[in-house]
Amino acid sequence: MKTGQLGRNPIQDKLRELFSELSSYTTEKKGKLAEIENITAQMTQVNNELKKQFKNVHPTYNKEELIEKGIKELSRSLQTYGWKP
Numbered sequence: 001m002k003t004g005q006l007g008r009n010p011i012q013d014k015l016r017e018l019f020s021e022l023s024s025y026t027t028e029k030k031g032k033l034a035e036i037e038n039i040t041a042q043m044t045q046v047n048n049e050l051k052k053q054f055k056n057v058h059p060t061y062n063k064e065e066l067i068e069k070g071i072k073e074l075s076r077s078l079q080t081y082g083w084k085p
Helices: 010-055 064-080
Strands: none
Touching: none
C-alpha cells in the first residue's frame, strides 16, 4: 500500500468520509433553521399580541403626557352619571 491509502479502495473510503461530513453539516443546518423558525414564530406571536394591546389604547389619550387629562375627563363624565371616586 502507498502512503496515505485508507484501505482497499481509497477513493470509496474518502467519499464515505466526505458524505458523512456533509451529513453532519446538513444536520447542523437543519437544527439552526429550526431555531430560526422558532424565533420567527415567537416574534409573530409577540407582534400579534402587541397589535391586540394597541386596540385597547384610547384613541385620543394615547400618549403618556395626556393620561392625567384623560383620567380627569373620565372621572368628570362618570360623576355626571352618579359615580363617585
